Amino acid sequence: MAKLIFFLAVQILLLAAVSSTRDDGENFFRTVDRKLLGLHKKEKLTHFKVYWQDILSGPNPTSIRIQPPVTNSTSYFGGITMIDNALTAKVPTNSTLMGQAQGFYAGAAQKELGFLMAMNFVFKTGKYNGSTITILGRNTAMSKVREMPIVGGSGLFRFARGYVEARSKYLNFKNGDATVEYSCYVLHY
Numbered sequence: 001m002a003k004l005i006f007f008l009a010v011q012i013l014l015l016a017a018v019s020s021t022r023d024d025g026e027n028f029f030r031t032v033d034r035k036l037l038g039l040h041k042k043e044k045l046t047h048f049k050v051y052w053q054d055i056l057s058g059p060n061p062t063s064i065r066i067q068p069p070v071t072n073s074t075s076y077f078g079g080i081t082m083i084d085n086a087l088t089a090k091v092p093t094n095s096t097l098m099g100q101a102q103g104f105y106a107g108a109a110q111k112e113l114g115f116l117m118a119m120n121f122v123f124k125t126g127k128y129n130g131s132t133i134t135i136l137g138r139n140t141a142m143s144k145v146r147e148m149p150i151v152g153g154s155g156l157f158r159f160a161r162g163y164v165e166a167r168s169k170y171l172n173f174k175n176g177d178a179t180v181e182y183s184c185y186v187l188h189y
């Protein structure tokens, strides 16, 4: 009996503690002055081109299939490839390294070659060092130009939005290595 009373007392104390610290929800969300985050300034439109080096071959591939496509698919449907691809300033793979494209692409179309691209461009040079943009979109890799949305960013690209235009510049049909130009238009503060 004494045990039960003790137990109940503890429960009542715990309940009292919880209800006294419980927020009524009224002050949970608050409006913040845009100036605190520098958002009162005019948005900038920044353009740049980087070259996405998809290396599948050799001893150090940067693009690795982690999930094969579903049986009988002729369009890579269901296949998933993880990437940590170099982003360079020019087409040659040994040109200046600007950053990395990290993420994955997955076969998302059954009747054509159509990838879901989900990747972050992480910049490694100059004032954008450490800043990222996030690209999430549809890539019909055989089309001349593929447009994909930039859905966000970090660092100097906070609150980013925009789009990229991808154009294949080089494709090795034997081993699958490819170089794709990403022409990026980013609105940010």
Ligand SMILES: *[C@@H]1O[C@H](CO)[C@@H](O)[C@H](O)[C@H]1NC(C)=O
Pocket: 071, 072
């Ligand atoms: C798919 O492949 C299997 C063998 O892997 C075969 O038996 C089947 O007929 C194929 N189906 C189609 C629709 O081609």
Ligand SMILES: *[C@@H]1O[C@H](CO)[C@@H](O)[C@H](O)[C@H]1NC(C)=O
Pocket: 092, 094, 095
């Ligand atoms: C890049 O590689 C090519 C040959 O593949 C070479 O001619 C060129 O000098 C290299 N450039 C740099 C910057 O290393």
Ligand SMILES: *[C@@H]1O[C@H](CO)[C@@H](O)[C@H](O)[C@H]1NC(C)=O
Pocket: 124, 125, 126, 129, 130
């Ligand atoms: C980029 O930032 C990293 C980490 O802060 C630093 O180690 C590196 O030297 C920087 N690179 C350049 C080119 O500024």
